[in-house]
Amino acid sequence: MNILTPQQMSACDQETISTAVPEILLMEAAARGTAEYAVEIINKEFADCSISPNKLKITILIGKGNNGGDGLAAARILKNWGYDPLIILACAQSDLTGINQENLALAKYYDLLIKEFSQISAENFSEIIQSSNLIIDALLGTGIKGKLRGNFKQIIALINKNRTKQNQQLLAVDIPSGINGFDGSIAGQALQADYTATMAAYKRGLLLYPGRDYSGQIKIIEIGIKPTTIKQKSDGLQLFTENDALKLLPRRRNDGHKGSFGKVGILAGSVGMTGAAYFSSRAAIKTGSGLVYLLTTAEVEQTVASQLPEIVGHILKAKSGHIAETALTDILEFSSQLDVLAVGPGLGQSKAIKEIITALLKNLKLPLIIDADGINAITDLNDLRDYQGELLLTPHPGEFAHLIGKDIADIEKQRIEIARNFASQYNLNLILKGAATVIAGKNQTAFLNQTGCNGMATAGSGDVLTGIVTALIGQGVSVFEAAALAVYLHGRAGENSALKLSDFSLTASNIIDNLGSLFKKLEIESC
Ligand SMILES: NC(=O)C1=CN([C@@H]2O[C@H](COP(=O)(O)OP(=O)(O)OC[C@H]3O[C@@H](n4cnc5c(N)ncnc54)[C@H](OP(=O)(O)O)[C@@H]3O)[C@@H](O)[C@H]2O)[C@@H](O)CC1
Ligand SMILES: [K+]
Structure with a gap:
């Protein structure tokens, strides 16, 4: 629309x-x-x-x-x-x-x-x-x-x-x-x-x-x-609606097996930031992924697996509680078997993470989602343009301001234009989070989202979004459309949680808990 x-x-x-x-x-x-x-x-x-x-x-x-x-x-x-x-x-x-x-x-x-x-x-x-x-x-x-x-x-x-x-x-x-x-x-x-x-x-x-x-x-x-x-007179900006969601939701084949619903990788977590790895992995599982591999440190893997036995852990070399630079070869090799890789939630900020992000951008070809600390670790914007596969960045205004060297207030004044121009200039897909999230793709394609509520401005909410979009890409939705659909679903699940619990008490876990009933409702409506 x-x-x-x-x-x-x-x-x-x-x-x-x-x-x-x-x-x-x-x-x-x-x-x-x-x-x-x-x-x-x-x-x-x-x-x-x-x-x-x-x-x-x-x-x-x-x-x-x-x-x-x-x-x-x-x-x-x-x-x-x-x-x-x-x-x-x-x-x-x-x-x-x-x-x-x-x-x-x-x-x-x-x-x-x-x-x-x-x-x-x-x-x-x-x-x-x-x-x-x-x-x-x-x-x-x-x-x-x-x-x-x-x-x-x-x-x-x-x-x-x-x-x-x-x-x-x-x-x-x-x-x-x-x-x-x-x-x-x-x-x-x-x-x-x-x-x-x-x-x-x-x-x-x-x-x-x-x-x-x-x-x-x-x-x-x-x-x-x-x-x-x-x-003809519009510039292509669209409102993402429930009809769009119904059209884009992946159809799950009755003869599908876990490999057909996506082998997704999530590179996340560090000491003190176990939650980010947990939320993104759990959201991916609850959005229908066949196999969710959590690439992380031994400590994080142990904690997450104890709460979420559905994940498959892949333990990486670590130093002082953070993923070490020496884990790079392992990550690159492991990624070759994945359909999509999400990088960033709770990685923390370190020189090693910067080196890893730079190397992933230079070497991988699979759909790559960069979120949170992954975005903070981008050192050269040209690496984004040169990425050999489909790329999705999911910054909030603060991360985006840091990435492009502008003030948050300036971004907020022109969030649609800035997001669209950046996505076009660097040939990537972008979710610029916030009230009225903008989803911008290549060639100036863009959606504005209207779902969600203020209760979703809570710790872990962004990690949940990363998990949802990762799962959708793993199930074959194109990266740009998966980005728009994920933002829409994330918002609806949040709204539904707030209806039951209030905006005050809404947590990231509640958003994930409401995904199931939302999918059920959309499934019924699409019949
Ligand atoms: N075009 C069509 O065929 C159709 C148009 N449609 C309708 O027309 C609307 C747009 O109409 P519009 O362009 O006449 O403008 P509109 O919003 O009425 O305001 C202009 C007036 O406001 C004034 N004014 C401006 N700023 C001001 C301020 N800060 N503080 C105070 N005053 C201020 C300005 O004053 P002036 O500058 O002339 O002194 C002028 O008098 C659109 O919203 C839709 O409802 C539909 O019927 C469909 C067909
Ligand atoms: K009016």
């Missing part, structure tokens, strides 16, 4: 208008979709309150641009369906132009009650907001530029101050006012929507933080823009 920038959305609108559909028809479709969503929300939220449609207080806030035009037309449609919305304009009636002025005239024709904000006292406006059951926000859409100007600052502040928790919902048209559609940043203040009716496609700002926190439940309104136009 495509995710667009405001500019790309505007290009879709313009092409559709200039080639076929009059602008007022597009706006009418947007308004009708918004009105239908409003009725859906009313039926869902107010069914038990026994408020009849004409008693339900609907307030529609209108800005000067086309977002306001959508709101004006939606108000008229709701009126014709038996509701009695109040329109409040942020500007003077005479400031509206073009199709927005036409929609104002239609609203007047159908006897809607219209007020201008400047003619209402702040006290009166506050009372209107407090007593509204449904507030429809059509103040600012994707056309917002910079910080809030004029009376928008005051209007948004008054709405935020006077919103009530009981019997009130806020539906944003296209995007909550104050949220930037490009990067999800806030223009000083923003309205907190319970629901958003967004036109034709997701806008990036709805899915990136902090915008995601303001958007509530998002519904895409089909307004007559052809899917081919959206595809």
Whole structure:
């Protein structure tokens, strides 16, 4: 499912208008979709309150641009369906132009009650907001530029101050006012929507933080823009959905044996960091790997095997509790029998690890996943580009900042662009973790993930993800698709754990424990 920038959305609108559909028809479709969503929300939220449609207080806030035009037309449609919305304009009636002025005239024709904000006292406006059951926000859409100007600052502040928790919902048209559609940043203040009716496609700002926190439940309104136009104007950024997951989940052959479900290797662990080896190995087993080889020190192997007898240990030479440089030949030889190798969880930081990572990048050809301490041990970015097989890096923003020599804050501001450019430049696959994880592949292919919850920011969670993606690659999923699928599954399993245990109490083990029921649910849905 495509995710667009405001500019790309505007290009879709313009092409559709200039080639076929009059602008007022597009706006009418947007308004009708918004009105239908409003009725859906009313039926869902107010069914038990026994408020009849004409008693339900609907307030529609209108800005000067086309977002306001959508709101004006939606108000008229709701009126014709038996509701009695109040329109409040942020500007003077005479400031509206073009199709927005036409929609104002239609609203007047159908006897809607219209007020201008400047003619209402702040006290009166506050009372209107407090007593509204449904507030429809059509103040600012994707056309917002910079910080809030004029009376928008005051209007948004008054709405935020006077919103009530009981019997009130806020539906944003296209995007909550104050949220930037490009990067999800806030223009000083923003309205907190319970629901958003967004036109034709997701806008990036709805899915990136902090915008995601303001958007509530998002519904895409089909307004007559052809899917081919959206595809052509988009830059290829996709939302990874459950449908994608169902398509990509490996089909397990009934005549399969353990060799057919992947011989995967995990090079992990050191003294004091046994957990990382345990979590990544256990997640790989629970994601369907036929054989999980844990390549590690004797001490780590002994501890992990005592908790997880399903692993096959391969003990490496060690020094002071860490894998030694002298283990390199053994690792290279052992890797020749594997389908995929994951390197990094809990390895610790040492000169030996740097030497090993460099040598693996220069000599191996199999799908290679580098995570955590493995990423910190990369010394030359050119080694990544020169890798002879498929490569996947799975950094969190801190590891990525260290790798590419940038500040975490700069990365967060442009996480999509930076991830995509890096993956293209070094011809690899990348999972840039965080809220709204980006999965970037070669040639600018990219997914944005929306599953997961804050409880997953916990020790061992990243190691679990490494185990999941390793197992999927071992079962034949392509590295890029396995990366996106793993992030999606990891997030869903985390969400399910949090539902049972809360975000506070969620642990890495809980994520793994929830993989089984998630696979069961997806298996049933794919039938
Ligand atoms: N194109 C189409 O056919 C379709 C478009 N559609 C709809 O149109 C929306 C986009 O419409 P849009 O481009 O008119 O922009 P919009 O979001 O209404 O804002 C522009 C207004 O905001 C103002 N303004 C800007 N920044 C501001 C700030 N910081 N603080 C205060 N004011 C600020 C700006 O003021 P100005 O700069 O002119 O002074 C101008 O008046 C889109 O979200 C969707 O809902 C759908 O109907 C489908 C068909
Ligand atoms: K809006």
